[in-house]
Amino acid sequence: MSRLLEVLGLKTYFFMEAGIGKAVDGISFYIDEGEVFGLVGESGCGKSVTALSIMRLIPPPGRIVEGKVIFEGEDLLKKTSEEMRDIRGKKISMIFQEPMVALNPVYTIGFQIAEAIIVHYPDVSWDEAWERAVKMLERVGIPNPRRRAEEYPYQMSGGMRQRAMIAMAMINNPRLLIADEPTTALDVTIQAQILELMDELKREFKTSILFITHDLGVIAEVSDRVGVMYGGKIVEMGDVFSIFDEPLHPYTYGLLSSLPKLNEEGKNRLYAIPGVVPDLLAFPEGCRFRDRCSCAFLKCEDDPPMIEVKEGHWVSCWRYAEDV
Amino acid sequence: MGFSWVLKGLFKSPTSVLGVCLVLFFSIIALFAPWIAPPEYPDEPYLLPKAGWSAEPSPPSAEHPFGTTEGQYDIFYGIVWGARTAFKVGLITVGFSALIGIVVGSISGYFGGWVDEVIMRVTDIFMAFPFLVAAMVLTTILGKGLDKIMIALITFGWMGYARLIRGSFLAAKEELYVLAAKAIGVSDLSIIFKHILPNTIYPVIIQASMSMGSMVVSASALSFLGIGAPEGYADWGQMISYARNWIVGAPGDALKYWYTFFYPGGAIVLFVLGWNLLGDALRDILDPKLRGPRGAR
Numbered sequence: 339m340s341r342l343l344e345v346l347g348l349k350t351y352f353f354m355e356a357g358i359g360k361a362v363d364g365i366s367f368y369i370d371e372g373e374v375f376g377l378v379g380e381s382g383c384g385k386s387v388t389a390l391s392i393m394r395l396i397p398p399p400g401r402i403v404e405g406k407v408i409f410e411g412e413d414l415l416k417k418t419s420e421e422m423r424d425i426r427g428k429k430i431s432m433i434f435q436e437p438m439v440a441l442n443p444v445y446t447i448g449f450q451i452a453e454a455i456i457v458h459y460p461d462v463s464w465d466e467a468w469e470r471a472v473k474m475l476e477r478v479g480i481p482n483p484r485r486r487a488e489e490y491p492y493q494m495s496g497g498m499r500q501r502a503m504i505a506m507a508m509i510n511n512p513r514l515l516i517a518d519e520p521t522t523a524l525d526v527t528i529q530a531q532i533l534e535l536m537d538e539l540k541r542e543f544k545t546s547i548l549f550i551t552h553d554l555g556v557i558a559e560v561s562d563r564v565g566v567m568y569g570g571k572i573v574e575m576g577d578v579f580s581i582f583d584e585p586l587h588p589y590t591y592g593l594l595s596s597l598p599k600l601n602e603e604g605k606n607r608l609y610a611i612p613g614v615v616p617d618l619l620a621f622p623e624g625c626r627f628r629d630r631c632s633c634a635f636l637k638c639e640d641d642p643p644m645i646e647v648k649e650g651h652w653v654s655c656w657r658y659a660e661d662v
Numbered sequence: 663m664g665f666s667w668v669l670k671g672l673f674k675s676p677t678s679v680l681g682v683c684l685v686l687f688f689s690i691i692a693l694f695a696p697w698i699a700p701p702e703y704p705d706e707p708y709l710l711p712k713a714g715w716s717a718e719p720s721p722p723s724a725e726h727p728f729g730t731t732e733g734q735y736d737i738f739y740g741i742v743w744g745a746r747t748a749f750k751v752g753l754i755t756v757g758f759s760a761l762i763g764i765v766v767g768s769i770s771g772y773f774g775g776w777v778d779e780v781i782m783r784v785t786d787i788f789m790a791f792p793f794l795v796a797a798m799v800l801t802t803i804l805g806k807g808l809d810k811i812m813i814a815l816i817t818f819g820w821m822g823y824a825r826l827i828r829g830s831f832l833a834a835k836e837e838l839y840v841l842a843a844k845a846i847g848v849s850d851l852s853i854i855f856k857h858i859l860p861n862t863i864y865p866v867i868i869q870a871s872m873s874m875g876s877m878v879v880s881a882s883a884l885s886f887l888g889i890g891a892p893e894g895y896a897d898w899g900q901m902i903s904y905a906r907n908w909i910v911g912a913p914g915d916a917l918k919y920w921y922t923f924f925y926p927g928g929a930i931v932l933f934v935l936g937w938n939l940l941g942d943a944l945r946d947i948l949d950p951k952l953r954g955p956r957g958a959r
């Protein structure tokens with residue numbers, strides 16, 4: 339498998355009056371072709387900022403301050419804004435958490451999908467773009483696609499809208515799909531249908547997926563490899579089996595123990611990681627998880643290195659450093 | 663959102679019906695002016711026909727249903743063709759002010775940062791001038807004439823729209839559909855005018871309707887002051903200025919020349935009233951705050 343995307347030492351900071359919010363602070367990961375990489379972590383840990391950094395759509399006062407985003411061998415951070423615009427929606431597309439508000443209320447579904455074609459292929463006629471939009475709607479499982487293409491977003495349910503968003507994202511057959519909590523706002527049955535659809539499309543279109551969620555259950559189901567994020571850093575990364583069977587980072591155990599099904603012996607009470615995620619400006623020096631970690635020791639006041647404990651299984655924690 | 667749904671809304675309250683009727687009434691008069699009051703000089707239909715050379719107005723008669731004003735200009739003719747002038751002045755000044763305001767305001771709000779800073783400071787400078795005085799001075803500099811009035815009114819009339827649209831854009835650019843459009847590679851210009859503008863245009867339509875009346879009053883005021891329409895031109899403001907010497911009436915009969923100011927004054931009042939009521943009605947129908955966010959369209 340060849341490498342499609344490689345993020346290297348990415349730092350995205352928000353420069354606010356109260357201070358610098360280090361939303362993403364030096365993360366590295368890669369996604370191979372045809373692979374699903376799951377990025378998991380509590381709300382506010384920097385998952386969306388990571389996604390938007392790859393798309394180069396960070397709003398002010400945010401800025402990518404360091405790092406590389408190598409896509410198909412080229413650094414996206416070195417591209418001009420025109421080149422980036424050409425990549426978005428054609429080579430990399432994105433779907434969002436709230437399908438209810440991610441579509442423009444004044445245009446029909448068909449219009450918005452056809453526009454996604456025309457933006458990148460201005461020579462395609464409107465009628466042909468419309469036809470392709472209808473076909474794509476059919477492909478993503480929207481019944482009566484010809485009629486539904488003429489409908490406005492408010493006429494559709496959340497699940498239908500997310501299907502429409504997926505149709506829009508996949509219409510130009512992108513290499514990479516970034517799915518930022520695509521199922522979080524949907525109810526459980528719809529959630530399962532959408533996951534299944536994404537899995538089918540991934541096979542059919544051979545698209546790699548960066549799948550972002552705070553839900554470990556979903557991650558286990560969809561991803562090949564997983565990165566666990568905490569406070570703007572990836573604290574553990576490995577294939578899905580290593581992460582679930584032999585979690586190394588204290589934060590990863592914490593997350594796993596709070597999953598209902600892994601907690602049978604704990605009676606009815608779910609384990610919760612003590613403390614709360616601090617404000618972005620209030621993380622401790624050194625290991626950012628330090629004040630919530632039950633294993634913390636003196637060394638943890640320094641930044642822990644990323645250690646490859648087993649081939650392909652990385653962890654950022656002093657407990658695994660050889661020489662302490 | 664449907665057009666029929668706006669129409670239905672317009673016929674809900676008696677005041678909005680009145681507004682619609684008044685605007686419709688003046689539209690019909692303006693549209694059918696050549697049939698309602700056939701011009702005496704077809705090449706220059708806006709020139710008021712003169713019924714003689716005496717200065718003193720003469721009261722309504724069979725020949726001059728609204729009477730004649732100072733200089734023997736026919737009042738009925740002036741009202742009818744003045745409606746055309748009013749629409750012309752109103753639509754052009756409001757149209758261009760809104761257009762300038764929309765372009766300036768949307769760019770300012772969308773891009774933010776120093777672009778916004780510069781544009782808003784310029785807007786502030788324009789707003790620092792008292793509207794009517796500034797328009798008067800500019801008209802005087804440009805020279806007398808209706809077109810000069812319109813240029814002056816547009817020059818000092820776009821800022822309100824710019825601020826309105828800028829405010830809407832500041833909020834709208836944070837919407838997820840904007841991010842989603844960027845994520846499929848849509849260009850900034852297309853996002854501004856194709857994606858955000860249709861979602862933020864309603865307040866401008868309301869504002870434009872409201873200011874149709876006030877722009878026409880301002881233009882009339884300038885004409886009244888003698889720097890607008892040329893002598894003898896069918897313009898309500900000018901017709902009021904012809905009534906200036908006769909408003910006090912004659913000794914013992916204060917209302918002797920009532921027709922000289924009653925008709926043009928009434929026309930202006932009803933015209934303004936109509937547009938304001940229409941604007942109010944449109945606000946009730948279109949204002950998202952009054953119907954809840956993202957209400958069914």
Ligand SMILES: Nc1ncnc2c1ncn2[C@@H]1O[C@H](COP(=O)(O)OP(=O)(O)O)[C@@H](O)[C@H]1O
Pocket residue numbers: 352354359361379380381382383384385386387388397398399400618
């Ligand atoms: N526009 C912004 N301005 C300031 N801070 C932001 C902005 N967007 C995100 N952040 C901060 O970046 C951090 C990561 O946010 P995000 O990536 O959205 O988290 P999540 O993992 O839930 O997707 C949060 O602490 C948030 O406060």
Ligand code: SF4
Pocket residue numbers: 587588589625626627628629631632633634635638642654655656657
């Ligand atoms: S580095 Fe220290 S504080 Fe951080 S997770 Fe490891 S043991 Fe806990």
Ligand SMILES: [Mg+2]
Pocket residue numbers: 382385386387518519
């Ligand atoms: Mg998020």
